[in-house]
Amino acid sequence: MFGFKKKTKVETLGAIATGQLIPITQVADQVFSQKMMGDGVAIEPSNGQIVAPAAGEITMVAETKHAIMMTTGTGLEIMLHLGLDTVELNGAPFTVRVKVGDQVSAGAPLATMDLAAVKAAGKGTTVMTVITNMDAVDRLTVEAAQTVQAGNEVVKVIVQ
DSSP states (O other): OOOOOOOOEEEEEEOSSSEEEEEGGGSSSHHHHTTSSOEEEEEEESSOEEEOSSSEEEEEEOTTSSEEEEEETTOOEEEEEEEESGGGGTTTTEEEOOOTTOEEOTTOEEEEEOHHHHHHTTOEEEEEEEESOGGGEEEEEEOOSEEEOTTOEEEEEEEO
């Protein structure tokens, strides 16, 4: 009405692991590849260190330690999913360093994933960063497939 512009909120998300960045549409699980849970990015990790993609609050740690939810300062709700079908492993290959209510900074260590144990159990090691409240997203830009280091910027989100 008066020409006032709402300030654009931009959130950048870092890689949660070191490894090969791949489009979420290439994940070998339809729930993720068809974006049923939301949009984001996946990484084939080369080591098991999992870090926070952004600053925010831990809002959920799955009892089976295979998933961590967090909310960023801009209100993005992010799920970090560790491996494919790893819920069946009952937490065995995971060591989680955070709990609900913890405030974390981008790049903070969140968990360790024993990649060898996940593979030995016949499960996939792909880790996903998924924005679950896509209604809050105006635009999402994902980096092209490449080798990334944990913490490298991989997603840019324009938040509504």
